[in-house]
Amino acid sequence: MRQQHQAPAVLPRRRAGTARFAPSTVVDFVVVGSGAAGGVVAKELSTRGHTVVVLEQGPRLAPEQFEHDEFRYLVQGALRNNWRKQPQRGNASVTYHRLVGGGSVMFTANYWRFREVDFTERSQLGPIAGTAFSDWPITYADLEPYYTRAEWELGVSGAQGPFDPPRTRPYPLPPLPVKSSGVLFERGARALGLHPQPAPMCIISEPHQGRNACQHCGYCSEFGCEHQAKSSTLVTVIPVAEVTGRCEIRANSYAGKVETDARGRATGVIYFDDNKVEHLQRARAVVLCCNGAETPRLLLMSSSSRFPDGLANSSGMVGKHLMFNGYAETTGVYEHELNDWKSVMVTRMLWDFYLADPARGFYGGGGLDGRYSGYPLFFALYGLPPDSPSWGAAYKRLLRDNYSRTMNIACHSTSLPVETNRIELDPELKDDWGLPALHVTYHDHPDDIAMMRFLAAKALDIHEAAGAQRKWGPQNFEQDGGYHLLGTCRMGDDPHTSVIDKYHRTHDVRNLFLCDGSSFVTSGRGQPTATIQALAYRAGEHIARLARRGEI
Amino acid sequence: MSAETVSRRAFLAAAGASLGSAWLAAQPGDLAASLIRAADARRAAQRGEPLPPCEVLTPEQAADIEAIAAQIVPTDDLPGARAAHVLSFVDHSLATWAQNQRQPLLDGLAQFNTAVSQQYPGMQRFAQLTNDQQIEFLRANERNRFFRELRFATLIGMFSNPANGGNFEKAGYRVLGYDDRYVWRPPFGWYDDKANGGPN
Numbered sequence: 001m002r003q004q005h006q007a008p009a010v011l012p013r014r015r016a017g018t019a020r021f022a023p024s025t026v027v028d029f030v031v032v033g034s035g036a037a038g039g040v041v042a043k044e045l046s047t048r049g050h051t052v053v054v055l056e057q058g059p060r061l062a063p064e065q066f067e068h069d070e071f072r073y074l075v076q077g078a079l080r081n082n083w084r085k086q087p088q089r090g091n092a093s094v095t096y097h098r099l100v101g102g103g104s105v106m107f108t109a110n111y112w113r114f115r116e117v118d119f120t121e122r123s124q125l126g127p128i129a130g131t132a133f134s135d136w137p138i139t140y141a142d143l144e145p146y147y148t149r150a151e152w153e154l155g156v157s158g159a160q161g162p163f164d165p166p167r168t169r170p171y172p173l174p175p176l177p178v179k180s181s182g183v184l185f186e187r188g189a190r191a192l193g194l195h196p197q198p199a200p201m202c203i204i205s206e207p208h209q210g211r212n213a214c215q216h217c218g219y220c221s222e223f224g225c226e227h228q229a230k231s232s233t234l235v236t237v238i239p240v241a242e243v244t245g246r247c248e249i250r251a252n253s254y255a256g257k258v259e260t261d262a263r264g265r266a267t268g269v270i271y272f273d274d275n276k277v278e279h280l281q282r283a284r285a286v287v288l289c290c291n292g293a294e295t296p297r298l299l300l301m302s303s304s305s306r307f308p309d310g311l312a313n314s315s316g317m318v319g320k321h322l323m324f325n326g327y328a329e330t331t332g333v334y335e336h337e338l339n340d341w342k343s344v345m346v347t348r349m350l351w352d353f354y355l356a357d358p359a360r361g362f363y364g365g366g367g368l369d370g371r372y373s374g375y376p377l378f379f380a381l382y383g384l385p386p387d388s389p390s391w392g393a394a395y396k397r398l399l400r401d402n403y404s405r406t407m408n409i410a411c412h413s414t415s416l417p418v419e420t421n422r423i424e425l426d427p428e429l430k431d432d433w434g435l436p437a438l439h440v441t442y443h444d445h446p447d448d449i450a451m452m453r454f455l456a457a458k459a460l461d462i463h464e465a466a467g468a469q470r471k472w473g474p475q476n477f478e479q480d481g482g483y484h485l486l487g488t489c490r491m492g493d494d495p496h497t498s499v500i501d502k503y504h505r506t507h508d509v510r511n512l513f514l515c516d517g518s519s520f521v522t523s524g525r526g527q528p529t530a531t532i533q534a535l536a537y538r539a540g541e542h543i544a545r546l547a548r549r550g551e552i
Numbered sequence: 553m554s555a556e557t558v559s560r561r562a563f564l565a566a567a568g569a570s571l572g573s574a575w576l577a578a579q580p581g582d583l584a585a586s587l588i589r590a591a592d593a594r595r596a597a598q599r600g601e602p603l604p605p606c607e608v609l610t611p612e613q614a615a616d617i618e619a620i621a622a623q624i625v626p627t628d629d630l631p632g633a634r635a636a637h638v639l640s641f642v643d644h645s646l647a648t649w650a651q652n653q654r655q656p657l658l659d660g661l662a663q664f665n666t667a668v669s670q671q672y673p674g675m676q677r678f679a680q681l682t683n684d685q686q687i688e689f690l691r692a693n694e695r696n697r698f699f700r701e702l703r704f705a706t707l708i709g710m711f712s713n714p715a716n717g718g719n720f721e722k723a724g725y726r727v728l729g730y731d732d733r734y735v736w737r738p739p740f741g742w743y744d745d746k747a748n749g750g751p752n
Contacts (some may be wrong), residue, residue, distance in 0.1 A: 068734065071712035076649070177748055180741035216736040336742035341730055343740055376730050377711040381704070391624040391694065391703060392687065396632070396727060403728040404741070 019051070019248045023268075023279040027051040028547065030269050030283035032255045032298065035102020036529050037516040037536040038289030039233025040150070043240050044540025045287075046247035050547065053248050053281050054241075055271050058098030060251040063235060066224030070377040074222055079106065085432040090440035092324075093481040094293040094423075100251050101224075101234030103291070103483075104529070108221040108345045109202040109230055110412075111156050112367065112527035113147050113534075115165045116140040117355065121522060125356060128363055131416040131445065132321055136521045137493045137502040140165055146534040146541075154533070155208040155231040158200030163351040175347070176205045176214060180338035181407040182347035185370025188466030189350055199349040199369055202231045202529065211235060216343035219375070250281075256435050258286055258302040258311055258512065266311075266512045272433050285511040285552050287504075287543065289536070292322065292485030292517035296423045297438055299489070299514075312506035312514075317499050318489055319423040322442060323523040324482030326366065326413035326452040330459040331373060332468030333385070337404040340372040346410075353455060354525055356414075364451025366413030366525050368459055373406040385470050409462055411455035412526020416445040417487050444478055452477040484528050489518035503546070504539040511552045515539040593640060597720060603640055607647040608654060615679040616661060617642055620699070621706040623686050631723035633706055641709030641718035642702075653701075660698025667693070 021027050028050035031038050038054060046052045058079065072078045079099050088094065097106045117124065119136040127133060148169050150156070157173040175198035178186075182199075189196040203220065206213050214229040228235045241247035252274040259267045259280055268282040288295045296319035302311035310318050349369035356365050374383045380399055383406060389395040421443065425436035444452075456473045463471040492498025495507035500519060506512045515536050517528055524531060546552050597603060606614045621633035621642070633639075646654040665677050668689060675681060681689060693699055709718030711728070719725065725732055738748035745751065 067713070067715075068732070069713040069715065071708055071716050075708060075712070177738040177740075178744050179738075180743035183743040183747055215734070216738070216740070217734040218736070219734075334743070338743060339741040342736045343738075376725060376728050377708060379728065380707045380711045380724070391690070393626050393628060396625055396628065396630075399728055400630070403730060 019242070019245050021051065021053050021248055021281075023281045026268075026282045026284060027053050028284050029053075029287055029543075030055060030281045031287045031289055032269055033102060033289035033291065033294070033516065034100045034233065034238065034249055035097070035289065035291065035516075036104040036107075036233060036532045038287075039101060039104065039236075039238045039241070040533055040536035041287055041289055041515055041540045041543075042247050042249070043237035044537060045544055046241045046244045048544040049246070050544065051246045052241065053250055053283070055253040055255050055269060055281065056098075056100050056102075056249060056251050057254045058100065058102075058251065060100040060249065061224065063224065063226050063228045066226045068217070068219045068223060070375050074375070074378065079224075086437070087429055087431065088438045088440060089426045089429050090438070090442070092440045092442035092479070094438065094440055094485055095481060095483050096291045096293065096485065099224075100249055101232045101238065104202075104232040104533075105224045105230070105234050106222055107202075107529060110346060110349075110369070110527040111151075111158070111200045111202040111530045112349075112525065113165055113167075113200075114140065114143075114524045114531050115163070115354065118522055118524050119143075121356065125358075125363065128416060128447070131418055132497070133363075133416060134490075134492065134497075134521050137491055143531070143534050143538060144168060146537040147530060149537050150530060150533040154202060154233075154236045155204040155211070156200055156202050156530075157205040159198045161197030161351065162195045163354060171200065173205045173208060175199070176201055176203065176344050177347070179340055179343050179347045181340045181370040181372065184332075184334060184338070184407060184466040185348045185350075185368075185409065185462060188462035188464070191465040192461060194350050194352045194462075196348045196350045199346045200530075201344055201346065203344055204229050204231060209236075214344060218342045218372070221345050254433055255290070255298055256301060256433060258288070258298060260302070260304055260306065260311065260509070262306075264306055264509060266509055276433060285513065285543070285547070287513045287515060287539075289514075289516045292488045292520075293423050293438055293440070295514055295516055295518045296488040297425065297436075300423075300425050301435060307508070312489075312499055312508045312512060314508050315496055315499060317497065320419045320421075321417035321487040321490055322421040322423055322440070322482075323415035323417060323484070323486040323520065324442065324479055325415050325484040325486070325523050325526040325528070326364070326411070326444070326448050326455075326477075327479065327526065328411040328413075328452040328456040328459075328474050328477060330409045330411070330456055330463060330471065330473035331383070331385075332407055332409070332463035332466070333402055333470040334405050334407070334466070334468055338407055339404050340407050341375070341404070346371045351525075353458060360450075360454060362447040362450040363416065364414045364447050364454070366411055366451060366455050367527075368455060368462070369410050369412070371408050371410055373408045376403075379403055379406070386472055409459035411452060411459055413448065413451045413455055414525060415448050415486070415523040417490070417522065418443070418445055423488050442479065442482065449477045484517065484523075484526070486517040486520040486523050486528055489514050490521050491519045492521065503542040504535070505543075505546075513539065513543055593637075593717065597637070603637065606639070606643040609639075609643050609646070612677060612679075613658065613661060614639055614643065616665065616677050617702065619679040619686060620690070620702055621709070623690055624703050624706045625710050625727070630727050631721075633710055635720065636710045636718055636723035637720040638706050638709035638718050641716065642705050644717055645705065650705075657698065657701060660696075660701065664693070664696070664698055
């Protein structure tokens with residue numbers, strides 16, 4: 001590690017698991033992906049007595065290997081899907097993280113539950129032309145116990161807010177200390193009659209389960225936490241899974257195909273090791289937790305004479321209805337120093353605009369949060385007001401004057417499920433392993449754009465009411481890429497219009513399960529991780545129940 | 553895309569097809585070797601020894617690149633691109649992870665200098681211009697692709713982690729008023745002082 005860090009007060013004392021399985025060994029489950037969902041599923045299955053191999057395409061890093069290097073991790077994307085080895089085509093790009101723990105290691109750590117309405121909104125509002133807007137086959141009440149388990153087992157800091165759905169237990173940890181961006185956000189919002197609240201964050205504000213509290217280093221989004229205060233699966237459920245002695249996390253293992261037999265059952269997963277040598281990990285059942293881009297890609301790559309259009313794709317829905325969530329960022333410059341480059345990215349948010357309102361003339365809902373305005377390099381590249389000089393003495397003076405006095409208000413919102421927004425296999429382009437590259441098509445629905453524009457105007461009002469000296473927002477709201485990869489193997493009761501049932505089993509293959517952002521039916525309001533993990537807890541429990549009954 | 557107004561997330565997602573893409577997606581192995589070299593150079597500079605000669609750039613090219621970088625982030629009461637060793641960062645990048653950009657960048661520099669010689673008779677290269685002439689020339693050419701690529705590289709060399717070979721003695725961090733101690737306690741800023749128990 002290059003920087004000097006204060007040693008954590010309490011070091012985790014979990015011993016590394018010793019389970020190692022030969023690929024020829026038929027394990028109970030092979031799980032593909034070790035991120036927000038895969039880590040949880042592996043823990044749920046292995047602690048219930050099952051043998052599990054987790055295939056992760058990226059490396060395994062120890063927390064002390066996480067560094068604060070914008071060039072390496074943000075510009076060069078050292079732990080992201082690699083554009084040279086894993087090229088993409090289409091009109092938009094998808095970004096995800098490749099390492100043990102996946103995006104749960106690198107995300108900003110916003111941890112919003114869905115509300116009741118997110119599961120039943122189609123029934124309440126009716127159809128929306130040109131979309132596959134649908135209810136979920138489960139309700140908030142079905143998922144609530146699993147949100148609670150995620151918050152307590154992983155470690156989430158927060159406080160019940162005025163618009164929160166009911167919860168059976170309070171947050172395990174109090175909110176993180178408010179930053180100046182949070183104070184200003186709250187001041188502006190209250191002046192407008194809005195209801196700001198502490199942001200729920202998947203970062204521990206106090207010591208929890210042997211891990212040390214946040215040290216406020218300022219590097220959460222796109223960085224791993226060297227203090228282990230961000231409650232990634234890498235430092236929470238994965239060690240628990242390994243300690244069972246029944247779970248092997250196999251890093252640097254790039255999955256290429258789900259193998260099936262003549263009866264149409266999954267028999268394992270073909271993957272490439274670090275030397276690009278091909279193996280088949282045999283298993284009694286397969287769970288794909290790759291993400292909303294790679295799970296459908298793997299299914300489409302797993303076609304066979306029995307499944308010519310891709311595995312589990314009799315509905316034709318695999319890869320369709322991709323949703324990124326709407327995202328818009330506004331910026332304000334204030335009189336005094338905020339120093340918002342310290343501590344976690346977000347400390348205050350609001351949900352006053354969560355519900356869709358027909359009076360607006362378009363569908364949508366979302367939330368706002370007050371947050372940092374960029375790490376040093378990205379501030380120098382993109383942080384100044386749009387009319388600023390971009391080089392020279394005046395540019396340099398503005399950097400100095402503004403860096404510590406700038407904050408953003410970010411807008412997070414709905415994406416409608418549109419069939420033509422989709423993940424496909426590129427017909428020509430191959431990745432470094434010779435597999436078909438991702439082909440991404442994405443056009444924001446006009447209502448998604450209208451919602452982003454609506455929220456950005458509200459965010460600018462909050463900057464104004466909070467006393468910003470300068471404020472600005474985006475001119476163009478169309479998105480040409482996404483991090484939230486949702487909806488591409490949607491859950492449903494009807495095998496003709498969905499890919500998995502409400503217990504995450506594919507309609508077509510009895511021993512193949514999918515659980516990650518691809519399972520979503522609707523997009524929520526812009527922070528999907530809590531729901532991905534609640535679904536993973538629920539899926540793990542139900543899959544183990546099915547196994548126990550001999551129903552897989 | 554407008555490099556000045558694009559959002560962080562849009563940049564990240566679109567970077568594969570945008571300005572500066574040449575600087576993306578290095579192989580980790582390239583970086584490891586580079587970091588060792590950068591650390592050696594840093595230690596030598598801290599002992600007051602001269603920086604090692606450029607790996608890729610001729611002395612004339614190096615003088616031009618450094619002069620342009622020094623106009624992008626000039627020296628005032630705080631250090632600029634020269635003191636931050638931006639030239640070393642750019643040169644080493646062109647020798648390693650950005651080597652496929654070496655020829656395009658040098659071609660761009662040559663065209664830049666052709667324009668210099670046409671506009672300022674008797675001058676062959678940017679570095680030969682007076683300070684006022686340099687500023688005048690860059691103002692007229694700030695949309696030039698070569699200049700924008702070099703600006704991108706200059707800012708990385710100026711403001712990214714010093715371990716990469718630029719940002720010498722945290723020059724860029726001092727320009728921003730940023731402190732990289734990485735462990736903080738509230739209050740963090742003026743506005744949260746009262747909320748976190750202070751007098752404001």
